[in-house]
Amino acid sequence: MKQYNNPEKSTWPSLLQRPVQAMKQLEATVAMVLEEVRSSGDKAVKKYTKHFDRVTVDNLLVTQEELEKAGDQVSNDLKQAIAVAKNNIEKFHAAQQESELRIEISKGVECWRKSVPIEKVGLYIPGGTAPLFSTVLMLGVPAQLAGCDEIVLCTPPGKDGKVNPVILYAAQLVGISKVVKAGGIQAIGAMAYGTASVPQVYKIFGPGNQYVTAAKQLINKEGIAIDMPAGPSEVMVWADATADPEFIAADLLSQAEHGGDSQVILVTTEAQLVTTVNEAVAEQLDALPRKAIAQRALENSKAFVLESNGLVLDMINAYAPEHLIVAVSNAEQYVDAIKNAGSVFLGNYTPESAGDYASGTNHTLPTNGFAKAYSGVSLDSYLKKITFQKISREGLLDLGPVIEQMAEAEQLMAHKNAVSIRLQKLTAL
Amino acid sequence: MKQYNNPEKSTWPSLLQRPVQAMKQLEATVAMVLEEVRSSGDKAVKKYTKHFDRVTVDNLLVTQEELEKAGDQVSNDLKQAIAVAKNNIEKFHAAQQESELRIEISKGVECWRKSVPIEKVGLYIPGGTAPLFSTVLMLGVPAQLAGCDEIVLCTPPGKDGKVNPVILYAAQLVGISKVVKAGGIQAIGAMAYGTASVPQVYKIFGPGNQYVTAAKQLINKEGIAIDMPAGPSEVMVWADATADPEFIAADLLSQAEHGGDSQVILVTTEAQLVTTVNEAVAEQLDALPRKAIAQRALENSKAFVLESNGLVLDMINAYAPEHLIVAVSNAEQYVDAIKNAGSVFLGNYTPESAGDYASGTNHTLPTNGFAKAYSGVSLDSYLKKITFQKISREGLLDLGPVIEQMAEAEQLMAHKNAVSIRLQKLTAL
Numbered sequence: 001m002k003q004y005n006n007p008e009k010s011t012w013p014s015l016l017q018r019p020v021q022a023m024k025q026l027e028a029t030v031a032m033v034l035e036e037v038r039s040s041g042d043k044a045v046k047k048y049t050k051h052f053d054r055v056t057v058d059n060l061l062v063t064q065e066e067l068e069k070a071g072d073q074v075s076n077d078l079k080q081a082i083a084v085a086k087n088n089i090e091k092f093h094a095a096q097q098e099s100e101l102r103i104e105i106s107k108g109v110e111c112w113r114k115s116v117p118i119e120k121v122g123l124y125i126p127g128g129t130a131p132l133f134s135t136v137l138m139l140g141v142p143a144q145l146a147g148c149d150e151i152v153l154c155t156p157p158g159k160d161g162k163v164n165p166v167i168l169y170a171a172q173l174v175g176i177s178k179v180v181k182a183g184g185i186q187a188i189g190a191m192a193y194g195t196a197s198v199p200q201v202y203k204i205f206g207p208g209n210q211y212v213t214a215a216k217q218l219i220n221k222e223g224i225a226i227d228m229p230a231g232p233s234e235v236m237v238w239a240d241a242t243a244d245p246e247f248i249a250a251d252l253l254s255q256a257e258h259g260g261d262s263q264v265i266l267v268t269t270e271a272q273l274v275t276t277v278n279e280a281v282a283e284q285l286d287a288l289p290r291k292a293i294a295q296r297a298l299e300n301s302k303a304f305v306l307e308s309n310g311l312v313l314d315m316i317n318a319y320a321p322e323h324l325i326v327a328v329s330n331a332e333q334y335v336d337a338i339k340n341a342g343s344v345f346l347g348n349y350t351p352e353s354a355g356d357y358a359s360g361t362n363h364t365l366p367t368n369g370f371a372k373a374y375s376g377v378s379l380d381s382y383l384k385k386i387t388f389q390k391i392s393r394e395g396l397l398d399l400g401p402v403i404e405q406m407a408e409a410e411q412l413m414a415h416k417n418a419v420s421i422r423l424q425k426l427t428a429l
Numbered sequence: 430m431k432q433y434n435n436p437e438k439s440t441w442p443s444l445l446q447r448p449v450q451a452m453k454q455l456e457a458t459v460a461m462v463l464e465e466v467r468s469s470g471d472k473a474v475k476k477y478t479k480h481f482d483r484v485t486v487d488n489l490l491v492t493q494e495e496l497e498k499a500g501d502q503v504s505n506d507l508k509q510a511i512a513v514a515k516n517n518i519e520k521f522h523a524a525q526q527e528s529e530l531r532i533e534i535s536k537g538v539e540c541w542r543k544s545v546p547i548e549k550v551g552l553y554i555p556g557g558t559a560p561l562f563s564t565v566l567m568l569g570v571p572a573q574l575a576g577c578d579e580i581v582l583c584t585p586p587g588k589d590g591k592v593n594p595v596i597l598y599a600a601q602l603v604g605i606s607k608v609v610k611a612g613g614i615q616a617i618g619a620m621a622y623g624t625a626s627v628p629q630v631y632k633i634f635g636p637g638n639q640y641v642t643a644a645k646q647l648i649n650k651e652g653i654a655i656d657m658p659a660g661p662s663e664v665m666v667w668a669d670a671t672a673d674p675e676f677i678a679a680d681l682l683s684q685a686e687h688g689g690d691s692q693v694i695l696v697t698t699e700a701q702l703v704t705t706v707n708e709a710v711a712e713q714l715d716a717l718p719r720k721a722i723a724q725r726a727l728e729n730s731k732a733f734v735l736e737s738n739g740l741v742l743d744m745i746n747a748y749a750p751e752h753l754i755v756a757v758s759n760a761e762q763y764v765d766a767i768k769n770a771g772s773v774f775l776g777n778y779t780p781e782s783a784g785d786y787a788s789g790t791n792h793t794l795p796t797n798g799f800a801k802a803y804s805g806v807s808l809d810s811y812l813k814k815i816t817f818q819k820i821s822r823e824g825l826l827d828l829g830p831v832i833e834q835m836a837e838a839e840q841l842m843a844h845k846n847a848v849s850i851r852l853q854k855l856t857a858l
Binding site: 023077078080081082084085088091092095096098101103105106109111113114116118119129130131132133134166202203217220221223224225229244246247250251253254256257258284287288289290294331332335338339340341342343344345346347348349350351352353354355356357358359360361362366368369370371372373374375376378380383384385386387388389390391392393395396399401402403405406407409410411412413414415416417418419421422425426 | 452506507509510511513514517520521524525527530532534535538540542543545547548558559560561562563595631632646649650652653654658673675676679680682683685686687713716717718719723760761764767768769770771772773774775776777778779780781782783784785786787788789790791795797798799800801802803804805807809812813814815816817818819820821822824825828830831832834835836838839840841842843844845846847848850851854855
């Protein structure tokens with residue numbers, strides 16, 4: 001980790017800059033594949049699955065039997081772990097349910113908001129070497145709690161044309177019945193436009209590589225909602241003398257192993273800590289199977305030594321980390337000073353891994369500084385709120401003149417007339 | 430209004446299609462102006478204000494004195510009306526405040542979510558013939574309730590280089606201190622990138638013409654949040670024999686006067702009603718100052734006669750109207766069947782104008798079918814939710830093995846190690 005001691009605040013923006021994603025160059029390819037999926041449906045999805053994933057898929061949908069039998073290939077230990085995680089995620093997200101609040105604004109004027117599930121949602125689960133079943137839980141549990149009618153899951157098939165059984169096991173566990181063997185741009189296109197096999201959805205969730213991200217951006221411009229913009233994963237760790245350097249090193253490495261472009265930042269008021277953490281990182285790194293990836297990420301990682309906790313908090317809020325670990329004494333006292341972050345882990349015994357898997361909070365979080373304006377995935381991400389209002393005759397007699405006055409001042413006379421015509425009838429009664 | 434009697438469901442998608450917005454053609458212009466604002470700041474904003482709005486502006490910011498004195502030019506009647514509307518909007522949006530819910534997931538594992546205001550937000554208020562001060566209230570009140578630190582308002586200056594005093598009066602009333610005399614693409618660019626006069630914001634709200642909409646889409650792709658995608662305004666009215674054709678006509682016209690591309694749809698089970706509503710529309714139209722605009726919108730408007738309330742509800746949910754007026758007997762019984770809509774007005778004495786101005790609900794709503802996945806602007810639009818968690822030693826001893834099991838199954842050994850290294854120290858104690 002490169003160490004910076006008390007850098008000037010004016011240099012922070014450049015020091016904290018994320019690697020730029022070269023989306024623009026991909027857009028032509030992405031737009032072309034999307035257009036072909038829109039016009040040729042399943043045929044295009046299969047064509048590009050063959051092209052990009054190098055596998056021929058006859059039937060895009062996983063069969064009911066495959067889904068039901070997936071559990072046979074999952075160990076009981078893993079099943080039990082998944083059950084605990086699912087239960088915790090349910091607990092945390094179920095608590096986000098809001099009751100309908102009916103407000104009497106004035107006599108005869110009632111307004112309220114109702115949470116209504118988004119009817120059709122699509123979940124994207126990336127492929128790759130390992131089955132990301134934890135993301136199935138993170139996206140599927142709130143979708144089911146929200147009551148979405150149709151939940152479609154797309155994930156690229158392996159070289160054998162099959163979907164990893166743990167993904168399928170997690171999918172059926174959260175009540176997803178439609179699993180599509182497709183990934184990449186073609187999967188996003190299939191969910192955005194609908195094909196013979198894949199229902200069109202109104203919102204698409206989930207992480208992915210830069211092609212998936214670019215495809216989500218493009219269909220978002222066409223009016224399909226997406227969970228949030230995406231960028232490489234990242235962690236910022238704030239540690240002081242009470243932190244355990246070995247724990248900090250392990251937390252930094254857990255982020256670094258995600259990908260060579262992962263962002264790993266240590267910030268502290270104790271210069272000495274940087275040295276001990278660096279030593280622990282070097283020691284732990286060797287034992288990791290994903291050492292090469294972690295090493296690449298570490299090459300771009302930074303350690304900042306700042307003069308005060310106030311400056312540390314300023315830097316946290318300027319960076320807006322996806323994950324923030326606060327390994328300092330009395331960590332909780334700083335909660336109110338943290339203004340920009342996705343998810344925050346307090347104390348020495350709260351590793352990011354806990355939130356990644358099993359404590360109950362969602363692991364789909366805003367990266368790339370988007371935590372300044374975006375929240376992570378929650379129950380709300382699967383709901384929209386419809387406002388309702390009901391005005392009685394008395395209510396309109398009272399509020400009507402206010403509306404007339406304002407409409408007239410905006411020179412919208414038909415808006416005014418919609419009230420006037422009612423008031424005339426009411427006063428003529 | 431063109432009348433359709435019992436059209437086949439298969440024809441609904443084409444019958445309910447919105448006019449296509451030709452965004453693609455604008456994008457080159459929009460991208461060019463944005464880029465120039467990014468590189469040249471205020472200079473570019475002034476240049477394009479002169480170019481597009483044909484007015485020279487020396488100082489982009491409205492002075493404190495102008496803000497304070499704006500009220501002198503607003504009538505007392507209008508001030509009182511604005512006060513009532515502001516109070517109602519505050520009441521409805523303040524009720525959306527959520528208390529922090531701390532969950533003990535299991536012994537020693539505590540998780541919670543905290544609502545935190547988006548620090549810097551930008552509000553866009555379109556120019557044009559009339560001062561849209563109601564939108565200042567709709568966007569400004571929840572921004573202030575949320576506690577946003579910096580609220581910037583951009584609105585194009587009139588030919589005299591000034592901002593309409595009612596806009597300024599409403600702005601200072603909701604506590605906005607930074608009003609920028611700029612509109613169009615250059616205003617969106619200034620708020621997205623920041624200039625010497627205009628602070629950079631993290632989220633941009635507000636309606637606008639197709640240039641503004643395209644600019645918002647482009648900066649959204651760069652990671653600045655926006656309130657929602659936009660399209661022409663629209664109303665769907667569901668009426669039965671108990672509805673008053675004159676009221677229905679007035680409601681349809683109030684939408685039609687917005688613009689020639691406004692969408693106005695009547696849906697009913699009573700064929701006779703279409704005739705009487707058409708007559709009332711013809712009669713009321715003549716008296717409207719914006720008759721020409723309303724007429725153009727009416728030319729594209731449609732009346733559907735369907736066989737059952739069930740089919741009507743299907744059509745409502747398929748169209749997902751921005752505004753839905755339910756002028757049928759016992760309107761409230763249908764609330765749970767309405768799945769896709771922005772804001773719903775129940776009964777004969779609840780005109781859309783009420784929600785547009787003064788009942789308290791927000792008038793910034795999803796158009797273009799986006800109500801299938803998006804909500805209107807609310808207090809939440811100005812907040813993000815940060816998740817926090819705190820795990821004790823006992824909590825990690827209990828939950829740790831679950832995390833280890835899952836991380837190992839995902840082949841993320843550094844994730845596992847972040848737990849293992851802590852468990853080792855704990856069990857060695």
